[in-house]
Amino acid sequence: MSISNNILHHIENFTSQRDKELLVFSLLKSIREILNPIRTSILTLNGQDEPTSEISLSNGDNCEYRYQDINVSDSMKASLDYINTWHLDELMKAHDEQYTSFHVLQQSRQQNQYLIITLNNKPSRSESYIIKGMLSIYANFSSLLAESQTDELTGLMNRKTFEESIVKLYQGAAFEDENECTSNWIAIIDLDHFKAINDSAGHLYGDEVLIHVSRVLQQTFRQDDMLFRFGGEEFVALMRGLTKSKCKALLEQLLVNVQSIVMNDLDPITISAGVCEFQKDTFHVTLMDQADQALYHSKENGRNQVTFYDDIVEAGLAKDNNVTHGDIDLF
Numbered sequence: 538m539s540i541s542n543n544i545l546h547h548i549e550n551f552t553s554q555r556d557k558e559l560l561v562f563s564l565l566k567s568i569r570e571i572l573n574p575i576r577t578s579i580l581t582l583n584g585q586d587e588p589t590s591e592i593s594l595s596n597g598d599n600c601e602y603r604y605q606d607i608n609v610s611d612s613m614k615a616s617l618d619y620i621n622t623w624h625l626d627e628l629m630k631a632h633d634e635q636y637t638s639f640h641v642l643q644q645s646r647q648q649n650q651y652l653i654i655t656l657n658n659k660p661s662r663s664e665s666y667i668i669k670g671m672l673s674i675y676a677n678f679s680s681l682l683a684e685s686q687t688d689e690l691t692g693l694m695n696r697k698t699f700e701e702s703i704v705k706l707y708q709g710a711a712f713e714d715e716n717e718c719t720s721n722w723i724a725i726i727d728l729d730h731f732k733a734i735n736d737s738a739g740h741l742y743g744d745e746v747l748i749h750v751s752r753v754l755q756q757t758f759r760q761d762d763m764l765f766r767f768g769g770e771e772f773v774a775l776m777r778g779l780t781k782s783k784c785k786a787l788l789e790q791l792l793v794n795v796q797s798i799v800m801n802d803l804d805p806i807t808i809s810a811g812v813c814e815f816q817k818d819t820f821h822v823t824l825m826d827q828a829d830q831a832l833y834h835s836k837e838n839g840r841n842q843v844t845f846y847d848d849i850v851e852a853g854l855a856k857d858n859n860v861t862h863g864d865i866d867l868f
């Protein structure tokens with residue numbers, strides 16, 4: 538294939554992706570085909586410069602996703618610090634007859650993301666030029682994709698993205714529990730008496746409340762918890778690798794943080810939550826129904842509280858809801 542056809546092929550591949558992870562995979566794969574690197578990865582650091590994820594591609598087509606125990610060597614850290622100090626877009630380092638190039642993919646107060654490519658040979662000028670072009674296309678396309686996945690009012694991920702994400706959790710390793718003592722959790726979080734807020738203060742003021750609550754959700758949950766606006770005043774959180782008591786503590790902290798939102802002339806805002814454990818062998822519609830039953834319990838018992846589905850099962854208050862994969866069409 539000629540170079541121009543090859544590039545067109547990569548661009549075609551990028552722009553056919555409708556999923557952020559597949560877009561990242563497509564970028565890593567394109568780079569591998571163009572540069573034949575030893576290793577290529579995308580490293581994400583949170584606002585405190587702690588690594589939160591690493592997606593890497595070495596041999597074969599298997600992408601490795603890491604959310605814990607991510608190794609950032611001192612020399613890598615020094616290179617990233619140098620990039621940030623001098624506001625560079627990229628940096629090339631030679632070491633032990635290898636070349637490592639660092640490229641900034643995203644920089645914000647909440648997170649920094651870098652593409653890191655390790656090569657045996659220094660890339661030629663034309664190869665560097667092609668990679669630069671690829672990264673521009675990637676950046677443009679990923680911001681378009683992010684827009685389509687985001688709820689306009691709150692900036693959280695939207696319901697469509699929730700549906701895509703939860704289906705993916707069944708297929709991929711991204712939500713695989715690495716520790717026997719911890720689990721993954723789904724929480725439905727719903728504002729209490731929100732209709733009364735709308736009725737008394739107006740719909741625009743209600744929107745303002747939704748924006749404040751979304752901010753508190755983002756501040757309270759951990760960097761790699763996934764947050765969605767599910768519908769009007771309903772949010773969903775997907776949490777990875779927590780014991781039940783830690784999950785409970787996180788949600789109880791959320792109750793406190795939401796109550797401390799100050800809005801003129803409004804009584805303290807409260808939320809109710811229902812939580813269930815994510816289990817790969819249980820259909821997601823069943824899981825959502827479990828979380829919903831737990832939420833209903835929170836609402837019926839005075840609101841401003843968190844209920845776990847397994848607790849209402851133990852108390853004999855849950856309905857049997859086991860929907861099988863054959864009963865409902867997958868979106």
Ligand SMILES: Nc1nc2c(ncn2[C@@H]2O[C@H](COP(=O)(O)OP(=O)(O)OP(=O)(O)O)[C@@H](O)[C@H]2O)c(=O)[nH]1
Pocket residue numbers: 727728729730731732733735739740741742743744747768769770836840
């Ligand atoms: N301002 C605003 N209101 C919305 C939006 N989406 C849904 N709502 C309103 O949210 C309210 C939800 O009311 P209900 O389902 O009765 O729930 P609630 O009043 O919170 O009562 P409980 O959930 O039982 O505590 C309705 O008044 C909707 O019109 C939105 O985007 N903005």
